[in-house]
Amino acid sequence: MSYARKAVVARVRVIAPAVLLMGLVACSGKEEPAAPAATAAGKAPAAAQTPPPAVSSSVQALGTAELRDLAGKALRENRMYAPAGDNAMEYYLALRDKTPDDASVKSALTDLLPYTLIAAEQNLGREDFEEGQRLIALIEKVDPNAPALPRLKQSVTRGMDDVARRSTDEAARAKTEAENKVKQQAEQQRLAEQRSREAEAAQQIAAQQDAARRASESQDAERQAAERRAAEQRQQQAAAQQAAAARQAAPTLRAVSTPAPRYPAEALRSGTSGEVLVELTVGTDGSVVNARVLRSTPARVFDREAMAAVKRWRFEPVAAPVTTRRTLAFAPGG
Numbered sequence: 001m002s003y004a005r006k007a008v009v010a011r012v013r014v015i016a017p018a019v020l021l022m023g024l025v026a027c028s029g030k031e032e033p034a035a036p037a038a039t040a041a042g043k044a045p046a047a048a049q050t051p052p053p054a055v056s057s058s059v060q061a062l063g064t065a066e067l068r069d070l071a072g073k074a075l076r077e078n079r080m081y082a083p084a085g086d087n088a089m090e091y092y093l094a095l096r097d098k099t100p101d102d103a104s105v106k107s108a109l110t111d112l113l114p115y116t117l118i119a120a121e122q123n124l125g126r127e128d129f130e131e132g133q134r135l136i137a138l139i140e141k142v143d144p145n146a147p148a149l150p151r152l153k154q155s156v157t158r159g160m161d162d163v164a165r166r167s168t169d170e171a172a173r174a175k176t177e178a179e180n181k182v183k184q185q186a187e188q189q190r191l192a193e194q195r196s197r198e199a200e201a202a203q204q205i206a207a208q209q210d211a212a213r214r215a216s217e218s219q220d221a222e223r224q225a226a227e228r229r230a231a232e233q234r235q236q237q238a239a240a241q242q243a244a245a246a247r248q249a250a251p252t253l254r255a256v257s258t259p260a261p262r263y264p265a266e267a268l269r270s271g272t273s274g275e276v277l278v279e280l281t282v283g284t285d286g287s288v289v290n291a292r293v294l295r296s297t298p299a300r301v302f303d304r305e306a307m308a309a310v311k312r313w314r315f316e317p318v319a320a321p322v323t324t325r326r327t328l329a330f331a332p333g334g
Contacts, residue, residue, distance in 0.1 A: 054134075054141035055093045056085040067095045071108070081116040081135060089116055089138045109142045117148055124155045127163060132156060253282060253324060254316040261309035261328055267301055273331045274298050276306035281323045286315040294325065302330045 062070070071091035074080070081089045089112050095105045120135035136152050267274075274297045281290040291310045293303050306328045 054137040055090045055097075058085060059090045059094050060097070062091075062094065064095060064098050067091045067098070071095065080112050081119055081138060082131075084134055088112060089142070093138070093141050113139060113142050113146070116142075117146075117152075120152055121155075124152065124159055127159055129156055129160055129163075132159075251318045251320065251322060253318065253322055256286060256314040256316060258313045259309060261302070261305040261330070263330060263332070264302065264305055267330065268332055271332050272298065272301060273329075274302050275327055275329045276302050277325060277327050278306055278310050279323065279325050280310050280313075281321055282315050282318065283321050284318055286317045288313050289321065302328070305330075 059067075068091075070086075071088050074086065074088040074091060079087045081087050084090075089109070092105050092108050092112070095102065096109065099105060116135050116138050120132050120139065123129075123132040123135065132152075133156060136149065136156065139146055139152070140149055266272075276293055276297075277295040279292055279294050280288050283289040288311050291307055293307065296303050296306070309328065310326070
């Protein structure tokens, strides 16, 4: 703000209340017939960019006396330019339209103009363009040639362009952020699906490896069992071959005397029967040099008599000792 303008504003702040009150007193003595109510133009849609009327239709419809009273009250309550429809500027502008030659009204408007100018600049600075345009309309109605009007209108245009540009930039930024968020979500979903596939593949591989391990273990077990069976068969075959060879190599025993065992008295009384498997070794002279019970049924009932009988057995002499097995049967009445 220039020095001259600051001085004017300071002077107006000092003298305006007194001047306006004096003008109000002067105007109150000049009662004039009320002018016909002006037709309200109404606010145009925002898209049409039509500025609102400087003075509302309701204010224009008031009479001069009521306008003077309301203007004075607005000044006393410091409602110099706001709120819309109830401020000193609109009341005095309506009075000027009705009493164009009233110098006090013109003076009051001149004194109110700097305040309205400052308020317009402040609202434009806050980007309240609707209120700023309303105040600019008041200034323009007071003085269509006011030096500040072009600058204020340019500020409105530039400010609205800035807001629109910021809005566009914010919308673009929001769109970019939304697209980036969608991309991030898609990437996260892709990674999650990839991890899920990898986990599933790992599970399948682990299952396959486990199945292969079990199959290998089963094959190893079967192979080991087959090897054991083969080893057992080889052992059995070897034992059979050794037994056959032993039988072929062993001399034939020819019994000379094999007395039967005595039947135990208690077994005979109870009618118990059984048998005893005895392994005996025949010496070269044909006598039994060693004997032992391998199995007896029932146990130990006939063992002693079987051993006593076997030790009395005699065979023809042989070239080498021969070990053989004999089964002694016990049956009552046999």
